[in-house]
Amino acid sequence: MEMNKMHEGMEHQQMHHSHDPHMGMSEHDHHAMMIADFKKRFYVVLALTAPIMLLSTMIQHFMGVNWQFKGSSYILFALSSVVFVYGGWPFLAGLVSEAKARNPGMMFLIGFAITVAYSYSVAIVFGLKGMDFFWELATLILIMLLGHWIEMRSVMGASNELELLVKLMPADAHMVMPGMVHDVKTDTLKANDVILVKPGEKVAADGIILEGESYLNESMLTGESRPVQKVKGDKVIAGSINGNGSFKVTVSHAAKDSYLSQVVKLVDDAQKSKSQTQLLADTAAKWLTVIALITGIGTFMYWFLTGQTIAFAMERMVTVIVICCPHALGLAVPLVVAKSTALSAKHGLLIKNRTAFENARKITTVVFDKTGTLTLGKFEVSKVVSFNKEIKQDDLIRLASALEQNSEHPIATGILQKVKDLKITIPQAQNFKAITGQGVGATVDGKRVLVVSPGYLKENKLAVPGEYQANDTETVVFVLIDQHLAGYIALSDEIRAESADAIKTLRQENIKSVLLTGDNSKVAASVSKTLGMDSFIAEVLPHQKLDKIKDLQINGEFVAMTGDGVNDAPALAQADIGIAVGSGSDIAAETAGIVLVNSNPKDIVSLILFGKATYRKMIQNLIWATGYNVVALPLAAGVLYSRGVLLSPAVGAVLMTVSTVVVAINASTLKVKE
Known part of the structure; x- marks a missing residue:
């Protein structure tokens, strides 16, 4: 059942947080007031339930006393009317709004059950033959109020995670x-x-x-x-x-x-968004409501037509309807959603698409973009080699730096850092032109200079002189001056300390890891081997990444792709789950379903394991919420009546409350494994 319809604007509003950090407080206060309201109604009903029970003929009969006096039934009627109107008000208001919305749910069922019980008991007071069940009505409302009060506190715990994020912003x-x-x-x-x-x-x-x-x-x-x-x-x-x-x-x-406001908005949107599991729970809750009403009325008809009293038949109907309330089912998924989304955000895992997050359990292959995820992404110049005696090494790097000074690329950063260390002045570059995925070109000091990848040389059939030597871990860019190969700059990038652990954990989970990089095959093979990865795909241009992901999917793999979210956007969109890494505050613009604030590969593993844990919690909650109905409903209908087993409406209410609280507690135990 949809959360905000479930309690019709009364209870679950704390899930819908304001986007303004300072507005969040009033939302929280409103929820605290709701809890206080249920608490107050509970204590008033508790005070009135004692005299109602003592005045009830059935309870007196149990106790073997007769405290009836003239007008006692009217006092009982008056006290019960207060309980019905004051204690039952949240449920009656819910019944009206759910009926108006033509979406009968939990409030409709409880409202219907207490109205039937009250109306019948009033008719007894004013002349109808039979036993009233005012005491059942009072205990039923009492337990329902207690259940809601406990459950709302649990729900508040789940939403507190988001409140904590909101409160991070100082006033x-x-x-x-x-x-x-x-x-x-x-x-x-x-x-x-x-x-x-x-x-x-x-x-x-x-x-x-x-x-x-x-x-x-x-x-x-x-x-x-x-x-x-x-x-x-x-x-x-x-x-x-x-x-x-x-x-x-x-x-x-x-x-x-601010970054924080974007995160709060993102968490808020993700908490409100529906995934397949939530839609499954909604459908189940709708069916449970229909089953409750049909079984309830069927139970009444059966007992009444087989010669039982109208009071007995009514009591069975009320118990069936109360037990069948799809309350635990309605909360089963939303509570886990609220908890998991906010917890993730605190660990730097930002969920933008709930379905992508829950599908993390299906991942069979993780494709890693090498630079900045498995490696630190901090390229340092390891050597500068000139093929031309007239061009010094310093000249080569000086000309290259002119082309790289406006680029954010890690290789450019590495070259510029080297120039800074050598205290070389960077010259001006004109007629700048980028060669997609292969490098850059510009006019510097009147010469046409290109800084390109090995792929460019291959494509343009340019031979590399014999003195070219780069080891397996180095990334190389070649410098061309006026169409002549002038030399190369080799840079190396350090592998992150956490990468090997991350790949090892993936292997334990039977998930393949694939390295996808624009870098040369030697570097890719070296990194892949060092980390123990399953395979690598090297020398790919940004637009080819998409095709490589497609190839894996055609082979039946469920692919998660990690990339930096900017040049990897098409591939991230193509992957079954796109994970953007290290994109910091550009979280709003990404095509990825999930954003990792840090570029740490361990976070990717945490995300997959947490996705699995979250899904497990949802399924546990769904099984519990539907399973208890399978057992309790026939008992409530009186299947074992001949053996003397019968559930009263109050016991029905206790069972329903317990099932809801179990679901709430189970959701609150969700944790992110570090």
């Missing part, structure tokens, strides 16, 4: 004005404002450090447990916790565009 910031520091509300900050962050405080906005340095704890945002050193020019994320230094930050954008 105030120290804005630096000429000659003074002034405290302002965080949501009034705009781009280019300067704020001061003192030791131990939370960073109030995304931005760049202007002066000062410190270590920041970003674990609640990225899952990275170690404090990260930040110096002038480094990016900081709102919500991270400052260590013992103080620094000034130039704000990058308003609070609503």
Whole structure:
């Protein structure tokens, strides 16, 4: 059953969080008020249930006493009416709204059951022959209120994970004005404002450090447990916790565009989105509602027509309807969804597509984009070789740096770092042109310079001179000057310490790992062998990555692709599950279903294992929520009546409440394995 229809705007609103971090508080307070309301109704009904039970003829009969007096049935009627209207109000209001929406659900069933019980008992007071069951009505409402109160507290626990994310954003910031520091509300900050962050405080906005340095704890945002050193020019994320230094930050954008706000919105959307499992649970809950009504009325007809009293037949009907409430079923999946989505976000795993996340259990092959995921992505120049005696090594790297100065590519960064170390001045480049997947070209100092991959040489049938020697782990770019091969620059990239562990765990889970890279075969083979991967695909251009993924799918593989989300977008979209890594604050634009804030390959393994654990919890909850009905429903209908086994409406209510609480507790035990 859809969450927000299940309690018709009353109970599960805490799942629908506001996107503004400061609005989130009122949502939370509203939910706390709802819990307080159920608690108050429970205690009032509890106080009234004692006298109702003592005045009930059936209870007196059990106790062997006769406390009837003139008008006692009217007092019983008055007390029960208060219980019915005041205690039953949430259910009656739910019955009306579900009936209006033509979507009968849990509230409809409970409302229907208590209305039948009350109406029949009132008729007895005013002359109909038979036994009233006011005491059953009171205990039924009492247990229902208690169940809702407990369950809402469990649900609140699941949504608290998101509240914690919302609360990461501090309410105030120290804005630096000429000659003074002034405290302002965080949501009034705009781009280019300067704020001061003192030791131990939370960073109030995304931005760049202007002066000062410190270590920041970003674990609640990225899952990275170690404090990260930040110096002038480094990016900081709102919500991270400052260590013992103080620094000034130039704000990058308003609070609503911050990384944290995007994460909260993403988590919120993912919590509201439906996956296949949720749709399955919704369908099951709808059917259970129909079964409850049909079985309830059928039970009444059977007992009444076989000669039982109308009171007995009614009691069976009420018990069947109460036991059949698809409450646990309605909560089975949404509770796990709320918990898993928010927990993931705290570990730097951002779920944008619920179905992709739940399908993680089906993955048979993970395709890794090498640079920056399995390796650190920090290329360092290991050698510069000139094929032409007239061109010095420094000239070669100077000309190459002119072409690379506007590129974000790791190779470009490596070349520029080397130029910086050698204190070489970078010349200007004109007529810049990118050669898709193969390199760049431009005019520098009047010469036409190209910096290209080995693939470009192959395609243009350019022979490599004999003195070319690169080892297996090096990535090489060739420099051409006026169409002549002038030399090459070799760069090496270090493999991440965590990569081998990640690949090993995948193997234990019977998941194949494939390396996909634009790099040369030697480098790919070396990395693949070092890490113990199943296979590698090398020298692929960005547009060919898509075809390689398709080939794997044609062979029956369920493929997860990890990439940096920008040039890998088509391949990520083609994969059964696209995982964008290290894309930081560009989380809104990606084609991937899942975004990993860190580029750590261990996170990919955590994600798959957590996807499996989440799915297990959902299935456990669904089995429990439907299974208990299979056992309890026939007992409620009176199948074993001849053997003396009969469930009262109150026992039915207890069973229903227990099943709901079991589901809530099971969902709350979900954890991300580190």
